[in-house]
Amino acid sequence: MNLKMTWRLRLFHLFNYGILSLFALLCMYPFYYIFIYTISSPDAAGRGKVTLLPIEPTLNNYILMFQNDGIVSAFAVSLSRTVIGTLLSVFVSALFAYVLSRKQTPLRSFMYRVTIASMYLNAGLIPWFLVMKAYGLNNNFLLYVLPGAVSAYFVLLVKVYIEQLPSSLEESAIIDGAGYFTVFIKIIIPLSMPVLAAIGVFAAVGQWNSWFDNMILVDNQKLQTLQYLLWRVLNQSEAIAQAMQRLDTSNLNKMDQVVITPMSIKMTITMIVTLPILLVYPFMQRFFVKGIMLGAVKG
Numbered sequence: 001m002n003l004k005m006t007w008r009l010r011l012f013h014l015f016n017y018g019i020l021s022l023f024a025l026l027c028m029y030p031f032y033y034i035f036i037y038t039i040s041s042p043d044a045a046g047r048g049k050v051t052l053l054p055i056e057p058t059l060n061n062y063i064l065m066f067q068n069d070g071i072v073s074a075f076a077v078s079l080s081r082t083v084i085g086t087l088l089s090v091f092v093s094a095l096f097a098y099v100l101s102r103k104q105t106p107l108r109s110f111m112y113r114v115t116i117a118s119m120y121l122n123a124g125l126i127p128w129f130l131v132m133k134a135y136g137l138n139n140n141f142l143l144y145v146l147p148g149a150v151s152a153y154f155v156l157l158v159k160v161y162i163e164q165l166p167s168s169l170e171e172s173a174i175i176d177g178a179g180y181f182t183v184f185i186k187i188i189i190p191l192s193m194p195v196l197a198a199i200g201v202f203a204a205v206g207q208w209n210s211w212f213d214n215m216i217l218v219d220n221q222k223l224q225t226l227q228y229l230l231w232r233v234l235n236q237s238e239a240i241a242q243a244m245q246r247l248d249t250s251n252l253n254k255m256d257q258v259v260i261t262p263m264s265i266k267m268t269i270t271m272i273v274t275l276p277i278l279l280v281y282p283f284m285q286r287f288f289v290k291g292i293m294l295g296a297v298k299g
Contacts (some may be wrong), residue, residue, distance in 0.1 A: 036050055041053045045263070064264070073221075077224060077226070079276075080141075090199055092150050092201050097156075098188055139218055211227035233266060
């Protein structure tokens, strides 16, 4: 009986591994296809030959893209807003969550209810636009980092996590003469790293993918984000393909000069946009899962 159960169990595991492996391949193939498309000859890729391996491998798509000054500048702006915006959002949201978690905070219940309400109430696009202009954030890099400095969702996650920490640690530090800010920096932040890493992933992905604020309030080409550039490419790929043909490609081998197509432009920029997140996320995944689970224990 035990041998039969072991055989059935092995068969069950084999079936599970097969299904999960197939599912993983289905999830990974779109990214793989984009990659092999971008390193294939645009002419061959345009004929629909790309399936599992690149056809006539070349890096001309990336070389031509990065010869455009707008791509490099947009990448730098998106990277800057992601790093600065993520650090600011994590720090400020955690600080506000710490304030809400202290029972001696004046108007603590009122502020907590207002924070919850902000998750469900939205004034709309026009009031947001007017407020941003009134603060002088149009055509300003601060537009990308200040409005998202506090996230109600992040505050709730961190607040719940902090309330699970032993209060004796904070009491001991205060008895030794530490102030509340010192306690926050030297005790709360180190102990809250799992949940802070989790919201950091959320914030980084959100910042990296943001483009709407750029479209509405930023006219300065030097402040253009990579994602907004991608949106423009998706709508103007034909014109950009023609512009790419006018770039100086004298540094390329004459045999390698190929006609860049609108689809190759879309695929290349999509890969440039997606690759940083794909490289960073695996290193943050364990903190991400642990932080969400620990922060969700209490209601």
